[in-house]
Amino acid sequence: MNNFQLEPIPHTGEQILTGKYQTPMAVSRTVIVRLNQQNRYLVYSPGEPLLQQAAELLGKDAEIVLVAPSSGHTLGIAPWLAAFPEARIVAATGTAEKLQKNGITGATFLLPEALAEELPEHISMFLVPQCKGGEIWLTVALDGKTWWLVCDGLMNLTALSDSFIKALLQRIYGLRLGLWMTPIFVLNVIDKVAFKQWFNGWLNEQQQPVLIPCHGDVYGEPDLTQTLQALVEKRLKS
Secondary structure (H helix, E strand, O other): OOOOOOOOOOOOOEEEEEEEEOOOOEEEEEEEEEEEOOOOOEEEOOOOHHHHHHHHHHHOOEEEEOOOOOOOOOOHHHHHHHHHOOEEEOOOOHHHHHHHHHHOOOOOOEHHHHHHHHOOOHHHHHHOEEEOOOOEEEEEOOOOOOEEEEEOEEEOOOOOOOOOHHHHHHHHHHEEEEEOOOOOHHHEEOOOHHHHHHHHHHHHHHEEEEEOOOEEOOOOOOHHHHHHHHHHEEEEEE
């Protein structure tokens, strides 16, 4: 899959589109999920560099729900809202307050649970419990798999920045290659024991989970569940 261009994720029947985009400090990812056959879409972590292509693909009349999946993923909301002025925004309370302070005052803000009744049965969205960062995760059940959209809680980087300074800053921030949970996310977990219990229970319920992280590459290897359980145990030692 090419960087910086929206493309369908294989084996999803073009129900899920994704593309990477450059931010000041890292490469991030936008994921667009079709909600039904009537031109309704959910845009997870909207990135401004992908907006023009998305507008051409979806059309100006598309009904859009913009998801700000954490307090740190908000830069693309304003330009996307300008292109789709009727779009609603899903965000945690703290993230919504941040956006409103930054001038987004006329839009409709929703918590994930407020959107739940509108979502098709194969799509679920929720606030991550025990997390102060306002993380919103999404699952899409298609083709016998659970496509799992996550923000800053989990990543799967294959490389750091080509810039020595940026790569150094990324390492100081706590980024590492492969499946990883950053120190910032760990610090944002309120109750580590409760989070691990929830996470392991949730993960074991998912059918063939495939991780689609905002940072890094899609990961769908058979060892995903076991690897993440070991990672969470390691990173969230009580």
